Amino acid sequence: MVEVTTTQDAILNALKQVKDPDLGRDIVSLGFVKEVKASGENISLTIELTTPACPVREQMKEEARRAVLSLPGIQNVEIQMTSRVRATQSESASLAEGQAGKTGSAGGVNLVPQVKNIIPIASGKGGVGKSTVSANLAVALSQLGARVGLADMDVYGPSIPTLMGALDAPAQEDGKIIPIVAYGVKIISMGFFVPKDTAVIWRGPMLSKTVEQFLGAVQWGELDYLVVDLPPGTGDVQLSLCQKVPLTGAAIVSTPQDVALNVAEKAMIMFDKLRTPVLGIIENMSGFVCTHCGQREEIFGSGGVRRYCLDHDLPFLGEIPLSTDIRTSSDSGLPIVDSAPDSASAKAFLMVAKNLAAQVSIKTSGAEEQTDRPEPKEFTQPSKEVIRILWKDGHESLYPARHLRLNCSCAGCIDEMSGKKRLRDEAVPKDVYPLSTNPVGRYAYQIHWSDGHRTGIYTFEHLRGLCQCEKCKKESMQN
Numbered sequence: 001m002v003e004v005t006t007t008q009d010a011i012l013n014a015l016k017q018v019k020d021p022d023l024g025r026d027i028v029s030l031g032f033v034k035e036v037k038a039s040g041e042n043i044s045l046t047i048e049l050t051t052p053a054c055p056v057r058e059q060m061k062e063e064a065r066r067a068v069l070s071l072p073g074i075q076n077v078e079i080q081m082t083s084r085v086r087a088t089q090s091e092s093a094s095l096a097e098g099q100a101g102k103t104g105s106a107g108g109v110n111l112v113p114q115v116k117n118i119i120p121i122a123s124g125k126g127g128v129g130k131s132t133v134s135a136n137l138a139v140a141l142s143q144l145g146a147r148v149g150l151a152d153m154d155v156y157g158p159s160i161p162t163l164m165g166a167l168d169a170p171a172q173e174d175g176k177i178i179p180i181v182a183y184g185v186k187i188i189s190m191g192f193f194v195p196k197d198t199a200v201i202w203r204g205p206m207l208s209k210t211v212e213q214f215l216g217a218v219q220w221g222e223l224d225y226l227v228v229d230l231p232p233g234t235g236d237v238q239l240s241l242c243q244k245v246p247l248t249g250a251a252i253v254s255t256p257q258d259v260a261l262n263v264a265e266k267a268m269i270m271f272d273k274l275r276t277p278v279l280g281i282i283e284n285m286s287g288f289v290c291t292h293c294g295q296r297e298e299i300f301g302s303g304g305v306r307r308y309c310l311d312h313d314l315p316f317l318g319e320i321p322l323s324t325d326i327r328t329s330s331d332s333g334l335p336i337v338d339s340a341p342d343s344a345s346a347k348a349f350l351m352v353a354k355n356l357a358a359q360v361s362i363k364t365s366g367a368e369e370q371t372d373r374p375e376p377k378e379f380t381q382p383s384k385e386v387i388r389i390l391w392k393d394g395h396e397s398l399y400p401a402r403h404l405r406l407n408c409s410c411a412g413c414i415d416e417m418s419g420k421k422r423l424r425d426e427a428v429p430k431d432v433y434p435l436s437t438n439p440v441g442r443y444a445y446q447i448h449w450s451d452g453h454r455t456g457i458y459t460f461e462h463l464r465g466l467c468q469c470e471k472c473k474k475e476s477m478q479n
C-alpha cells in the first residue's frame with residue numbers, strides 16, 4: 001500500500017477554490033481555515049466563519065469537503081463549522097486610544113466595549129412594522145447561535161416588552177441594570193420604566209441621556225449583535241445614538257409603497273450625513289396571503305423595495321409578507337420565529353436575519369468598497385500645539401492647533417443663519433491647544449480646547465478641507 005502524505009500546503013491550496021460569496025475572497029486568505037490535521041487518508045479541519053448566521057454555511061462546508069476530497073488518496077474529510085463574529089466596536093476603540101488626550105465624558109468613551117456590533121433598525125415613519133421586525137430579527141439571530149441584545153429606544157411607543165412577552169421590570173446590580181432575557185435575547189426598553197398610560201414629554205437632553213444609559217448603564221455582557229429599535233423618523237434619539245457609539249450600520253424597514261413615496265429615503269439620508277452605513281432595506285407587509293384561499297393579494301404592492309435597492313445599489317435584505325399570524329403572535333408576546341418556526345413568515349424573518357448578518361460581516365471584514373470620503377487612520381498630537389491626522393488614503397495633515405480652533409464651525413463660532421463667523425480671532429489665545437479629543441460616531445471629532453471651548457464638532461470632511469499642506473491649500477484656492 002502506498003502511504004498517503006498530504007501536506008498542509010496542498011490542503012490549503014485546494015481550499016483556495018472555496019470562496020465566501022459575500023466577502024468575495026477565498027476562505028484561506030480570509031483566515032477562516034483552522035486546525036488542519038492530516039493523518040493518512042483522513043483529513044480534519046475547522047472553518048471559522050464571521051457569523052453563526054451565515055446564509056451559505058452549508059454550501060461552503062460542502063464545497064470545502066469536495067475540494068479536499070479531490071486531493072489524491074484522500075478518503076475522509078471531517079469539517080467543523082464554527083464562527084467568531086468580528087467587531088466594529090474594537091476597531092473604533094483602538095482609534096480612540098491612538099488619539100491625542102484622554103477620552104472625556106462625551107462621545108469618545110466606548111460605552112459598550114463588549115458589544116461587537118450595534119445595528120439600529122430604522123424607518124421613515126411609524127406603523128411599518130419596525131418593532132415587529134426588530135424583535136423577530138433579534139430572536140432569529142439568537143436561534144442561529146449569536147449572542148444578541150435588543151435595546152428598545154422607541155421611547156415614544158416602546159412596544160418590545162409586549163412583542164417579546166417580557167413585562168417584568170429589570171433588576172439592578174452594582175448600579176447597573178440587568179436586562180430581561182426572553183427567547184435568548186437580552187432586552188431593555190423604556191416600557192419597563194414608564195407606566196403604560198403615562199405620557200412622557202421628551203426633551204433633547206433627556207433623550208440623549210436615555211440613549212447613553214441604555215448603552216452604558218446596562219449590563220449587556222458580551223454580545224455579537226445589539227439590535228436597536230429606533231423611534232420612526234429622524235430625531236434626537238437617532239442623532240444621539242450615532243454620536244455616542246460607532247454603529248456597524250443601520251437596517252431600514254419600509255413597506256412597498258413607502259419606498260416609492262421616499263419616506264424611507266429620509267432615514268437613509270440622515271444616516272449618510274452621520275456617516276453610518278445603511279446595511280440594507282427590508283420590505284415589510286409585502287403582499288398578503290389570504291388565510292382562507294391561499295391567494296396572494298398585493299394590498300400595498302410588492303417588490304418596490306427590491307427595485308429601489310437595485311436602482312440605488314443598496315443591499316436588499318428580504319421581504320416579510322403581510323400576514324395575520326405575524327400580528328396575532330406579536331400581540332400575544334410570541335415572536336413568530338419562535339412560535340411557528342416552520343411558517344412562511346418565520347422563514348422570511350430567518351432569511352432577513354442571515355442577510356443582515358452577512359452585511360455586518362462585509363462591513364467588519366474590511367471587504368467593503370473604498371469610499372472617496374476622507375477617513376482618518378491615526379489621530380495624534382505630536383506636540384502640544386500640533387495635531388496630526390494620517391488619512392486612510394495615505395495623506396498626512398499637520399494642523400497648528402490654533403488654526404483648528406479658529407475654524408470651529410459650531411453654532412457659537414459661526415452664525416447658523418448667515419454662515420458668518422462670530423468668533424473673533426483676537427479672542428482665541430495664541431497658545432490654544434486641545435485638552436482632549438473624542439471621536440463622534442464614525443464621522444467627526446469633538447475637541448475640548450484649553451480656552452474652555454468644547455462644543456466644536458469637526459467632521460472628517462471639514463478637517464480634510466482645513467489641511468495646511470501646499471497641495472491642499474492650492475486645491476482649495478482653485479475651488
Ligand code: ADP
Pocket residue numbers: 123125126127128129130131132133159284285286320321322323324326327328330331
Ligand atoms: P412600528 O414599530 O413601525 O411602529 P409595529 O412593529 O409596532 O410598527 O407594527 C405595527 C402593527 O403592524 C402591529 O400591530 C404589528 O403586529 C403589525 N405588523 C407588523 N408587521 C406585520 C406583518 N408583516 N404582517 C401583519 N402585521 C404586521
